[in-house]
Amino acid sequence: MSSNAAKSSGTSRIPGSEPRDLREIARHLATFRQPSNVRGFIELAVSAAPLALLWFLMWLSLDVHYAITLLLALPAAGFLLRLFLIQHDCGHGAFFKGRRANDWVGRCIGVLTLSPYDLWRRGHAAHHAGTGNLDRRGTGDVDTLTVREFRELSFWGRLRYRLYRNPAVMFGLGPAWLFFLRYRLPLGHMREGRGPWLSAMGTNCAIAVISAGLIALVGWRAFLLIQLPIILIASSAGVWLFYVQHQFEQTHWSKGKDWAFHEAALLGSSHYVLPGVLRWFTANIGMHHIHHLCSNIPFYRLPAALDARPELAEINRLTFRQSLRSIRLVLWDEAAGRLVSFRDARVRMESAATSRRAS
Numbered sequence: 005m006s007s008n009a010a011k012s013s014g015t016s017r018i019p020g021s022e023p024r025d026l027r028e029i030a031r032h033l034a035t036f037r038q039p040s041n042v043r044g045f046i047e048l049a050v051s052a053a054p055l056a057l058l059w060f061l062m063w064l065s066l067d068v069h070y071a072i073t074l075l076l077a078l079p080a081a082g083f084l085l086r087l088f089l090i091q092h093d094c095g096h097g098a099f100f101k102g103r104r105a106n107d108w109v110g111r112c113i114g115v116l117t118l119s120p121y122d123l124w125r126r127g128h129a130a131h132h133a134g135t136g137n138l139d140r141r142g143t144g145d146v147d148t149l150t151v152r153e154f155r156e157l158s159f160w161g162r163l164r165y166r167l168y169r170n171p172a173v174m175f176g177l178g179p180a181w182l183f184f185l186r187y188r189l190p191l192g193h194m195r196e197g198r199g200p201w202l203s204a205m206g207t208n209c210a211i212a213v214i215s216a217g218l219i220a221l222v223g224w225r226a227f228l229l230i231q232l233p234i235i236l237i238a239s240s241a242g243v244w245l246f247y248v249q250h251q252f253e254q255t256h257w258s259k260g261k262d263w264a265f266h267e268a269a270l271l272g273s274s275h276y277v278l279p280g281v282l283r284w285f286t287a288n289i290g291m292h293h294i295h296h297l298c299s300n301i302p303f304y305r306l307p308a309a310l311d312a313r314p315e316l317a318e319i320n321r322l323t324f325r326q327s328l329r330s331i332r333l334v335l336w337d338e339a340a341g342r343l344v345s346f347r348d349a350r351v352r353m354e355s356a357a358t359s360r361r362a363s
Contacts, residue, residue: 051087139263
């Protein structure tokens with residue numbers, strides 16, 4: 005079977021195994037997609053209640069020492085991140101059985117996470133529909149250029165891309181800009197009708213009401229000293245998770261007729277193996293290859309789905325230490341079929357130039 009024929013039929017070779025029908029795997033995984041309302045309420049409660057308690061303890065700690073407040077901000081940010089991932093499941097219709105329940109819980113959580121739910125859901129759906137597709141980049145994912153595209157940029161274009169991919173911008177300034185500014189005014193969605201603006205403005209109004217209430221109770225200074233570190237830590241952690249789920253050396257990109265959904269979903273997403281506590285706070289989102297192959301599996305059923313298909317356990321497996329290496333991988337090398345660093349790309353270009361001169 006040719007490569008293109010295999011892709012169009014949904015058949016691909018999983019590393020270390022015989023060729024598998026990815027559609028059959030997806031159908032099997034789909035048997036785990038039924039959510040439980042009871043489990044959903046429990047997961048929501050054990051995420052929201054500790055966050056409220058920690059916020060109260062942070063307020064009390066301000067009279068003791070701010071170092072204690074910042075220490076408490078770490079688990080508080082973890083619970084806020086977990087709420088965002090519940091919002092994520094709601095966006096896929098995977099947290100509760102009914103769409104209305106999913107949407108309204110997602111909208112309420114979006115006020116806490118500063119993420120307009122309907123606006124975010126639209127961009128995230130586009131990300132899932134075009135993941136790993138070089139022809140559909142730019143919506144809901146990390147901007148990634150090919151080596152050729154980067155080489156063809158002007159000096160200022162290269163500088164902008166280098167700054168964008170700098171870790172301080174990607175995981176520091178970037179999350180702050182995204183959650184504090186970009187989500188407040190969805191200027192890039194003017195042509196999409198009133199939906200994005202209604203979502204953003206409705207969320208903004210709710211944020212303003214809740215913030216005003218908390219400021220009236222504790223004062224603006226205490227509010228900022230508590231809320232800012234929680235938001236900044238949670239947003240940076242969230243962007244890191246999203247980044248490492250697709251930005252790793254052996255990820256999968258293709259375009260045109262070579263692109264196939266099931267192959268891109270499975271091979272273009274990582275299996276990020278984290279310690280148990282971090283796996284709980286991140287709501288099993290590290291099993292991202294399974295999530296992309298069947299996005300409406302509730303996060304609490306992803307471990308069972310992986311156990312049912314053990315051949316998927318080693319696909320794109322990343323430990324935390326291994327994932328740190330992905331920070332330097334910034335360009336897609338179409339010839340090599342992998343992500344490379346700026347240095348790797350420069351060496352490759354210099355080698356090619358030397359070969360041309362020699363010939």
